[in-house]
Amino acid sequence: MTTTLLPEDAAPAPEPGPAPADRDRASQWRLVWWRFRGHKLAMAGLVVLSGFYLVALLASFLAPHSTSWFDEDYIYAPPQLPKLVDTSGDDWNWGLFVNGYTMEQDPETLELTHTTDPDTRIELGFFVRGESYSLLGLVDTNVHLFGPKDPDQPVYLLGADHRGRDLLSLIIHGTRVSMTIGLVGVLLAFVLGVVLGGISGYVGGKTDGLIQRVVEFFMSLPTLPLWLGLAAALPRDWGPLQRYFAITVILAIIAWTDLARVVRGRFLSLRTEQFVTAARLDGSTRRRVIFRHMLPSFTSHLVASLTLSIPAMILAETSLSFLGLGLQSPVISWGVLLEQAQNFRAMADAPWLLLPGAAVVLAVLSFNFVGDGLRDAADPYR
């Protein structure tokens, strides 16, 4: 590999790493990891992403409430501030709690006002008993990481939505769907793009021409009517989640084209590089030339586009929900939650409903930083 040809360029000086003796024998991916650790934003991104997927895995345990839980007396209730000490009585009363709200509605304007009620004290605790759920599909339990000690009492650390549901719980549950639903589609598109783009660029000639026409064809296909059409064409007894998943997979058949063009372009320019000619003259098989010599030389770009397409999928989910084509309630995803925030009423009276947007931003940023870090780290000329 090119990396080993230029060992002195392998890592910038300040990077932590084992003794040089190890380095000569380190695999390419270990080198990548060493360099990746030097990219602060990327490391931060990686930590955040691991956090998100952990949340997705343990959603039911982490969320104080389930997605169907609501309290109609807390519609659009603002976030509650957890307090440690209760000074409303004569004595100081220690313990984690929040105050409840009393809600009133103006009969003419329909405006809702929430007043903090110092007399209602909703005790919070860790590892409290609440609604039962199945943890990881293995254990049935009703222990939640934190929540109200009395499970019937309402707690809204991030405020409530238009139906009096707990936004924090909804965001936590939404993580599961939003961070995973499109992954298969993205991977499928990635593999198709690399393979077809690679063949097109390396083999060239008639094959290239044919694949390029196919690429153009798919690029020109309108996706919006496809969404509309597929939504109707899929079996009715599939749930909304299943449908959405199926559509992402079907659309992956169209979505590979961008990457294919990029990969092809790279192959075209690499074919004439000396190291490729050398490898070919050396008697390497075509497959070996492609996979051992050419592909690794632009792994960085591939990784970059892969890490770009995952957040694109998260964003697409939100946009499609907006158009009414994506996931829909009762499925809980960030897109579905954001749909509720897309009106002036929510912006004016319940701006906390935009918080799922913060989750989206954080996740998308993290993916991008990780992608950037990987790209930099995999750069063979460094």
Added chain:
Amino acid sequence: MLGFVARRLGLMVPTLFAISLVSFAIIQLPPGDYATTLVSQLEDNGQTVDTAQLEAIRERYGLDQPIVVQYWTWISNIVLHGDFGQSFQWNQPVAELLSSRLPLTIVLTLSTVLFTWIVAFPIGLYSAVRQYSWGDYVATTVGFLGLAIPNFLLALGLMYIALTVFDADVGGLFSAEYEEAPWSLARFADLLGHLWIPVIVLGTAGTAGLIRILRANLLDELHKPYVVAARSRGLSETRILFKYPLRVAVSPFLSTIGWVLPLLVSGEIVVSQVLSLPTTGPLLLRALRSQDMYLAGAIILLVSVLTVVGTLLSDILLARMDPRVRLGMR
């Protein structure tokens, strides 16, 4: 080169034919047709429409014909007479509808691209040259924030701010008094006053992509031996940067032309819808929703043609920039 272009142009014909056929079929894929839409609108107003009437309405719009016949009528009119047909919903020739919306769509798209380039170029350049500096981190983060915030949310948020803080007129591209007015400096100023929201919203998303690609490509180039060689010969950093690496790294900007071209016609749908812009995006969305198939078909066909042309253009430009690609094309 000329031979290459001619051959590609020749190949476009069958591609376009296939695209038009499949697009037409896809437009028909959603259940129902324009007659269904019309009937549901009538029913919303209390009218009862029986099956016989539904069939008669289908007949009126020629929707009772087999899809192959419908396709043939449609495509032959376009190819032979340049007639894109009639929009059912607007009761107007499709060509007329498009020509009233295209200019503003083009203005919006071009302004957006310009905005993207102006913002992305310096940031990308800076963060590649000063990799891992605080400036790099800040610039990339800001750039990516634009990518990370869902467009429609940004649009709605900006609109809300414009409404509550600046008490500005939101939605659309003109204030009421300039909507139908002839072009004048004042009208142009009014357009600019409205254009900034969609341009920022649409531009921010594209910016991050370009920053990242420019930075990535530039980094690739900057570490190549020829740069090291140039540096060792004592060329100035600026000169090194601008002479070769930048030329190579800038290719993604050129390839954007490939997607800008179709966007000139289609516009961006979601944001335009949120902001109620008089561009083609909402027109297409509405046409698809109401199954106004000749209108939807025409827009999609135009977009397809421009996608194919755009691809060709960016291929040619890439080839001019990069001799290796040019050789590979033979």
Added chain:
Amino acid sequence: MNRPTTSRRPPVIGRRMFLAGAGAVAGSVVLAACSGGGSGSGSDDTPASAAKGKEAPQLADLVEQGQLPPVEERLPAEPLVVEPNDRIGQYGGIWQSAFNGPGDQTGIALSTMYEGLVRWVPDWTGAPGDEEIIANVASSYEVDADGTEYTFHLREGMKWSDGEPFTADDIAFGYQDIVLNAELPAKMAIDKNAYSSGGVPATLRVDDPLTVTFVFEQPNGLFLPALAEAVTLIVPKHYLQQFHAAHNPDVAALVAAEGQDSWVSLFALKVDPTMNADIPVIFPWKTKTPVGAGTRVELERNPYYWKVDPGGSQLPYLDGVSFQVIEDNEVMLAGALQGDFDMHWRNFNTPTNKPLLADAREDAGFDFFELTPSQANRMSIMLNLTHQNPVLREVFANKDFRIGLSHAIDRQQLIDTVFQRQGTPSQVAPREESPFYDEEMTTQYTEYDVDLANQHLDAAGFSQRDDAGLRLGPDGQPIRFLVSHAGVTNEADVLDLISGYWAEVGIDMRPEGIERTLLEERRKANQHDAIAWPAGGGVDVIVNPHWYLPASNRSDYAQLWAQWFTSGGAEGEAPPAEVQQQYELYRELQQTPAADQQEQLMKEILRLAAEQFFHIGTVAAGPGYGIVKNSFHNVPAAVTDSFRAKSPALTNPEQYFTQA
């Protein structure tokens, strides 16, 4: 000008005639009373009226320049006098409003295009007979005793907006060449049934240039309401005949020139005043910029409008109307918040948005007026009683099953959670304002009682449950079905909650939000399990009966029975005896002209409907709202919200005016 009356012609049949004339006056009086005080008794002599003259200043200028005949010649001999709702207004100003663009022309038509031979009184409640119908384009009308002959007297000297005389010929053209044409009604979805009785369409007799008579073979009891509601009949022959194949043998040339496929398409385009600015009209305003031509639809004053205010000044007061095209309702809301609209009542005015608008109203200078709902229910769940699948059909057809499901719904919680605490628990039933209101029918099975629900579901024969606690159907499988909706308002939220309630009693219901066109296809093909839809017929009980008996393909709870009824037994499936009895009663009603008999028959139909309990209602809507600028006057404090009654055109927008 002489004070015009609507009853100068000698009455042929005393009672009818009297009612018609009195109705017009009564209507105006009621209209004036609506405002709730403030209407001065001697409004004729207000300075505004004296100063403003008999016509709008710009029209007076045109007369001066010789481009327009004087106002006396433009008005008919007996113009209709419109009592202003609050006070006599002044000329000038444009009514700023908005709509969603093509497909939403309804908003324009409902605001500005309601001029039939007869019309509803402004405080319409859906009473049977012609109590609430008044003469309009016709100066008077007569109906013979058995309801087979309807004679209408037109106004002498009344003109189209281009100055051409309006005569019986135009009515004849509208009826004979449009309604009775072989192609047009089907292809333009014109309801021919309104003009027929016993399946035979009426014949039209032109008695003289100002008198027309519709003659039915069998009595038609619903003809006047149909005319008061649909106004397709009144079109200008002198303009439209060039587009009609029977009148213009060379129509093909025009069809080709306009790029249309057929003369029917061309005609449909030309006859629609929202799409075609050239067509002469008799509305207060005529189209200047039609739909699609720009970012607005603009209407301008009709110089030949045939109504005057009590001071004899020609209406309308407003110079024009301007509907901005705003596709997105949030953007429309933004416009409302900024005070862009003078009076607006559609699309943006959800209960959710009311607090925002309430906040903004002081700065933007507008206030609310009440929209009195006419719907029977915010959302009705119609289980498909004629389901293709015999198992689900058996389950749904079980009345105990439906009662059980109804008791399982916590309607108060629905109101508190998704309906902004507005409305009352209700089945699908006539509203309290309606003469057909029946408390028992409205409230039956609305009590939230899970135990009672379980008892009914057990009694229905579905007491067996599976491991998950789901009730088993007759086939031994859990009862499981979809409720489809098109997300018109907040069906998704409501159904989400109901799905939870029903899970509590062991029924697995899944909401299914789909595109509107798909929903239409499904229900027309009887492929739905159940459909959730807002139920009409809250006030328009007699003319919109399909919520109470499966009489048309809008009756999603029993499409096959409706088919059987509309096809005269040729298609669909024969319904049970009680439903057939309903059909017979309704047929009788259609041929009964007497209001009291109509009322009796409809009440009997409703009694059977309550007994059948076809579909499950949720909540009867509370009052809605529209907005009106403080400088915009004569809009009543409450307007019935109904497309059937053509609100707000029902409230005479020609007398709206602006004054700072």
